[in-house]
Amino acid sequence: MKRIGFIAMSGVRAHNAELTRLGLTLPGFVERNKIIASLPSLGLLTLAGLTPDQFEVSYHEIADLKTLPELPVAFDLVALSTFTAQFYEACEVADYYRARGIPVVMGGITVSSLREQAKAHCTSVVIGEGELLWPELLADFARGALKPFYQTTKEFDLAQAPMPRFDLLDPAKYNRLTVQTSRGCPHRCEFCASSILLTPRYKVKPVAKVIAEIRAIKRIWDRPFIEFADDNSFVRREHYKKLLRELAREKVRWFTEADVRVAEDDDLLGLIRDSGCQQILIGLESPRRTSLYGVELKNNWKLRQQDYYREAIAKIQSYGITVNGCFILGLDGDTRDVFDDVLAFVRDAALYEVQVTFMTAFPGTPLYARLKAEGRLLRDRAWELCTLFDINFQPKNMSVAQLQSGFLGLVKQLYSAGETRTRRANFKRMLRTSPNFGRSARREKTLLAA
Numbered sequence: 001m002k003r004i005g006f007i008a009m010s011g012v013r014a015h016n017a018e019l020t021r022l023g024l025t026l027p028g029f030v031e032r033n034k035i036i037a038s039l040p041s042l043g044l045l046t047l048a049g050l051t052p053d054q055f056e057v058s059y060h061e062i063a064d065l066k067t068l069p070e071l072p073v074a075f076d077l078v079a080l081s082t083f084t085a086q087f088y089e090a091c092e093v094a095d096y097y098r099a100r101g102i103p104v105v106m107g108g109i110t111v112s113s114l115r116e117q118a119k120a121h122c123t124s125v126v127i128g129e130g131e132l133l134w135p136e137l138l139a140d141f142a143r144g145a146l147k148p149f150y151q152t153t154k155e156f157d158l159a160q161a162p163m164p165r166f167d168l169l170d171p172a173k174y175n176r177l178t179v180q181t182s183r184g185c186p187h188r189c190e191f192c193a194s195s196i197l198l199t200p201r202y203k204v205k206p207v208a209k210v211i212a213e214i215r216a217i218k219r220i221w222d223r224p225f226i227e228f229a230d231d232n233s234f235v236r237r238e239h240y241k242k243l244l245r246e247l248a249r250e251k252v253r254w255f256t257e258a259d260v261r262v263a264e265d266d267d268l269l270g271l272i273r274d275s276g277c278q279q280i281l282i283g284l285e286s287p288r289r290t291s292l293y294g295v296e297l298k299n300n301w302k303l304r305q306q307d308y309y310r311e312a313i314a315k316i317q318s319y320g321i322t323v324n325g326c327f328i329l330g331l332d333g334d335t336r337d338v339f340d341d342v343l344a345f346v347r348d349a350a351l352y353e354v355q356v357t358f359m360t361a362f363p364g365t366p367l368y369a370r371l372k373a374e375g376r377l378l379r380d381r382a383w384e385l386c387t388l389f390d391i392n393f394q395p396k397n398m399s400v401a402q403l404q405s406g407f408l409g410l411v412k413q414l415y416s417a418g419e420t421r422t423r424r425a426n427f428k429r430m431l432r433t434s435p436n437f438g439r440s441a442r443r444e445k446t447l448l449a450a
């Protein structure tokens with residue numbers, strides 16, 4: 001039986017020594033990144049789910065390349081996926097296997113954008129949505145005729161989504177597992193490196209399939225914490241209302257990413273609350289209109305939401321759902337007072353959680369193309385710096401050093417014990433009188449945990 005090793009690059013990468021040090025001492029600062037880095041690769045588990053029984057499959061993660069000499073080698077084929085920051089490490093892993101005569105397939109969002117660079121290290125590159133190409137690739141592999149590139153112009157229908165092979169995981173290694181309920185996003189942010197690079201339209205997975213995946217996870221993990229691996233949940237509200245009603249019966253806790261417009265619909269918020277949602281992450285990007293200008297390329301959507309930010313945060317949190325507001329520093333409209341503006345907004349809007357990162361030019365994004373054309377990339381193809389905590393561009397209205405030191409100062413304030421305590425206390429105080437929060441044993445637990 002042919003053996004396929006599904007290998008995911010994992011672990012946090014950041015080269016900025018000062019920020020790395022701060023991340024170790026300021027709880028919350030790199031939390032979200034740590035969580036992302038410790039999620040299993042849903043893409044690989046999905047391809048494993050599409051693999052017929054005639055193959056033996058296993059799933060592995062490489063957190064640190066220092067383990068390279070000890071990588072497992074008992075495979076006839078390796079399927080490798082990576083985040084952008086580990087792209088070069090993934091290429092080394094591919095070299096390692098190919099040097100041992102094992103063919104390597106690379107795919108995913110980053111690799112789809114860096115297809116020629118990846119091809120120099122692997123046997124085959126999968127470009128775009130892998131589900132459409134994997135059966136053909138496996139058939140080619142079985143007859144010893146892998147092609148250099150696999151690409152399709154077709155769109156994958158999530159109604160055809162296979163069950164990911166969650167059973168390949170050791171749940172003890174994870175603090176949350178992912179389920180994809182939708183793919184794509186109707187917006188077009190200049191810096192976005194999400195699946196909108198793979199799929200031009202928003203599409204949802206049928207409710208029954210999502211619930212079946214959650215039940216599959218519950219078979220390996222009694223009380224799972226689920227992260228929706230969506231770019232932007234709730235865009236199709238009526239679909240999500242059906243899903244949330246079903247989800248409430250599953251008694252799971254979950255997290256997702258959405259845009260501020262989720263706050264417009266009280267029915268939806270009530271269903272989100274009652275189905276176990278713990279937190280919604282929202283890319284607010286900046287509290288300043290000048291900084292938001294041009295961030296969303298289609299029609300300045302994010303700029304047009306700015307007036308609504310505070311109200312939306314207050315509404316969502318009044319349902320007992322915490323908001324993790326994300327801000328990008330170094331946007332073209334940012335001047336040196338942006339750091340104070342972010343701090344003031346976080347306090348004023350009473351955000352429960354906050355995340356700040358540097359503007360990052362991921363491969364394949366319009367931002368990367370623009371900064372390159374403007375000669376503002378400090379180093380081209382420095383993918384290892386796509387960590388969100390390293391600067392690889394010339395900011396427009398300040399120096400790199402000013403961006404770096406302003407960011408450091410902001411981080412120290414935002415994640416200080418006092419600020420964190422105040423954010424928690426504000427949320428708790430608000431909930432005690434919120435009519436939208438209601439009262440139940442489960443919600444009381446939320447209150448106690450806050």
Ligand code: SF4
Pocket residue numbers: 184185186187188189191192193194196231232259283
């Ligand atoms: S809203 Fe989020 S997912 Fe949508 S385009 Fe912008 S960054 Fe990407």
